[in-house]
Amino acid sequence: MENLKILTYHYIKDSEKKIQESILGPTKENFYKQIKFLKENFNIISPEDISKAQKGDVLLTFDDGLKDHIDTVLPILLEFKLKALFFIPVCLLDHNPCPPVIIHYSLALLRLKKSEKLLKEFLKKFGIIKKFNQNTDIKEKIKEIKNFFKVELDHNIAIEISELLNDYLNKKFPHLFEKIFLSKNDLKTISKNNQFIACHTYSHPSFSKKFSINFLKHEIILAKKRLEEFIGKKNNFFCLPYGTAEDCKNLNYKIFIDSDTKYLFKCFPASIEKKESLVIFGRKSVYMNENNHDISKYLEDL
Incomplete structure (x- = not known):
């Protein structure tokens, strides 16, 4: 073994x-x-x-x-x-999304700029103002967002934000949850x-x-x-x-x-x-x- x-x-x-x-x-x-x-x-x-x-x-x-x-x-x-x-x-x-998967699909389907904007909007609902590093390349920015979601953000808030992202994505891309x-x-x-x-x-x-x-x-x-x-x-x-x-x-x-x-x-x-x-x-x-x-x-x- x-x-x-x-x-x-x-x-x-x-x-x-x-x-x-x-x-x-x-x-x-x-x-x-x-x-x-x-x-x-x-x-x-x-x-x-x-x-x-x-x-x-x-x-x-x-x-x-x-x-x-x-x-x-x-x-x-x-x-x-x-x-x-x-x-x-x-x-x-x-029928609740797995948080990191929804983040991945948000970045893939909405691209970085829109995903970052949405994430900031959703964070404000919980009284969180987050500024991501603007002086990094795309790969580093994506890594920063994923790490923030995984490590820095309270997990219960991460769950709620992933559900908000899921709702947004499913309106834009019908039945996306079932496709993922x-x-x-x-x-x-x-x-x-x-x-x-x-x-x-x-x-x-x-x-x-x-x-x-x-x-x-x-x-x-x-x-x-x-x-x-x-x-x-x-x-x-x-x-x-x-x-x-x-x-x-x-x-x-x-x-x-x-x-x-x-x-x-x-x-x-x-x-x-x-x-x-x-x-x-x-x-x-x-x-x-x-x-x-x-x-x-x-x-x-x-």
Whole structure:
């Protein structure tokens, strides 16, 4: 198990979907090539076999409950007879948006200037006046906005602003929510096709912030239980939101153990850690411009 390699994907771009023109992620065509390459050169294991993983084994994971995962990912997994882990923000069961995804789509569809203007308007509703750095390039400005939303802004306000953005976007782009996120029926379909559905908290907070124990119970224990009851299957997997090194500094591991989690996943490459009964894995995110050589190098270097 110590030598297991784990890859994670978020957006998989489909050139036929206009809303994805400016979304960052591997294309549908490149994703297919990557899965074919992995199937031919590595042993891709089922999540249920994680405790028996050997050197050279690979596990596939998909984060954030995106529509791409049923439209593009599931058919390809089925073609190659593979199983994977899908980590779902449980807020989707209430038809509430996953905050960082709405920020990404706002920036992609409205562009930077309009998104920044809207964000400032919405912040004013909460008595917050925010000035973003005007002397940075576009990439740095986007990074600043994402980081503000993730780290600096109170999470409850971030949720409300993401809902305001969601409402605005759905008026401008009808049925956008349904085009971005997995529906309840989608989740059932993925599960019925022998894939694994696991919890990614309720509302995707950054655990670099300090939260009350009641908030953590809602985001971790209750969210995991609710998702399992909805799917009708229990599991012992859990994925940290964002999952960067900063997000993992001050984790309350006991609350994950209390949620019956055995395997906890980060979102950056790291050696396996063990905290009592908890096994904590690092993962490699696959980015837009990476190819089979890049992925292979990572897998073989570990």
